[in-house]
Every structure is written in C-alpha cells, then in structure tokens.
Amino acid sequence: MVNQSNLLDRRPKRQGPRVVLGDTLALARARVHEVCGPAKATLALAFAGSCEGPVLWIRPAWQTEALHPTGIAPWCDPTRILTLQAGQTRDILWAMEEALGSGAVAAVIAEVNEIPELTPVRRLHLAAERGALKTPEPPFGILLTPGLGSAPGVESRWYMAPVFAENGPAWHVERLRARMAPLAAWTMTRSTDSPTFQPTAPRVA
Secondary structure: OOOHHHHOOOOOOOOOOEEEEOOOEEEEOOOEEEEEOOOHHHHHHHHHOOOOOOEEEEEEOOOOOOOOHHHHOOOOOHHHEEEEEEOOHHHHHHHHHHHHHHOOOOEEEEEOOOOOOHHHHHHHHHHHHHHHOOOOOOOEEEEEOOOOOOOOOOOEEEEEEEEOOOOOOEEEEEEEEEOOOOOEEEEEEEOOOOEEEEEOOOOOO
C-alpha cells in the first residue's frame, strides 16, 4: 500500500551537486535555471566558466550578432563554447533537451525570445536528469529569457544588469526565485581572479 504521507512530503531535499560562482552564487546541477536582465549573457558565461567541459550555446537563427571570443574570455575559455543556431523557440528547446540528455556537455545555454511553457521546461529537467546518469558531473541548463523572465517550473531565476562603480565594471545580481534558497541580491565586481559579491538591497523582486 502506498504511504500517502510520503507523496505529500514538503520537506526540502538535501542539496545535490552544484556549480558555484565566486563562493556565493550556486546553481543545482541536473536542473534548468533561468537568467534574465540586460547582462544575462554575462552571468550565463560566468556560470559556464565555473564548471569544466564543453558548453553548448543555442541561439535563434535570425540573430546576426555573434559571440565574440574577446568578450567571452574574461569569464570562460572560448574554446569550450560550441554554438548552434535553431529556427524557432520549439527548435531551440528541442536541441537543448537533446543536448542535456546526451550527457556530452557540461552545460547548455539557450537564448529564447519568448517565455517557454511549463511542459517544455519539465522535459528539460527530465533530460538533465537523464544526462546526469551518463557523466560524473551532471549537466545543467540555463534559459536566457526576455524582460524579467517568468518561465514556469525553473529551478531558479536570476537577474543581472550593469551598475555604475568608481573602481571598474560592476553588476547588480538578484536571485528572483529558487527552490532551495531565499531571495537575495548582490553587487558583483570582478578582479583578475574571480568575481566578488557584496550583499545589497533587491531592486527587482
């Protein structure tokens, strides 16, 4: 007989493998996350640079701007980035699902120009879990979404935008949603070694 209380257990699960950026920001592996905001691509690159192995970056076919190695290099080794162009959002999500499930890449970053529905996001989670069975380091996915995001079912949602700082480049980073962590915000700066984070007040959440 099935114990119904087990099905309704709402207690948080123990944290699994994570990708950690600057000892502060963390993404669960074998899950799919969302990044939005004016500097979303930079944050995705920073997370990609915090893991090892190839990274697949899927972009809409209509985009004319290319990923430039000079801009990638401060955050991630450009030779690790594989790019793929796909026609419509459903094609991008299908390619992301296939790549996550293969276990052949460490991360998959996908740019979409519309918010995906819940069913495709669930399929991406399942694909990442399948991929985790094929490699010692489970893959993770990042959806780069327009505006302030709002993709349903993602493991976490992040926002990043550049801010003024007297001592060099800086960014406002905000965790807008997470299953296993509270909402939070930081000012991120970058030294020659790795990003540093200073807690700050939320602006978006």
